[in-house]
Amino acid sequence: MRADAVRTRKQLLDAAAELFAEGGAEVSVAEIAERAGIGKGTVFRHFATKEDLIAAIVGDLLDDLVDAAEKRGSLREFMVYGVGRLADNRALCDVASGSVRHPDVQAGVERLNEAAQRLVDRAETREGVTGRDVVLLMTGVHQAAAPLRDAEPELWRRYLGFLLDGLLDTGSSAPHSRT
Incomplete structure (x- = not known):
């Protein structure tokens, strides 16, 4: 070239x-x-195509998340890292949620789901939680906090804490309540 x-x-x-x-x-x-x-x-x-351009951009980001899932010691550590990356990159959030249909992107998301599943398999989560659930929940945390990102850039951490409290098995299938 x-x-x-x-x-x-x-x-x-x-x-x-x-x-x-x-x-x-x-x-x-x-x-x-x-x-x-x-x-x-x-x-x-x-x-x-535009999708080829997106694939070129987010491929490395997806690889980074897969690598993070493999190197993080716990599901909690991976999710904190992952939501932080999603908070920094809206396209990554779009891709992780499945809205981009490029074959390379879909393969990257599948690798991410599989890596997250390995973390789920080692963690004590509520019954039925999958790696795909974890990836989608991470995008959900980002989306919930996104409207206030400029005013409260760390709000996603609070929301992720709420999510993890419900996701990780506490020995009770009932929701937490305050009485």
């Missing part, structure tokens, strides 16, 4: 990564091209 093409591709990937992190997978190719200072045609010369 020529040096100018390499530079253009890097500008494109940097712009796409920033915009997808800020706005999620719904960001338009036109917005990405504008941020990168290139034309839409140039985007499509590098990536045949």
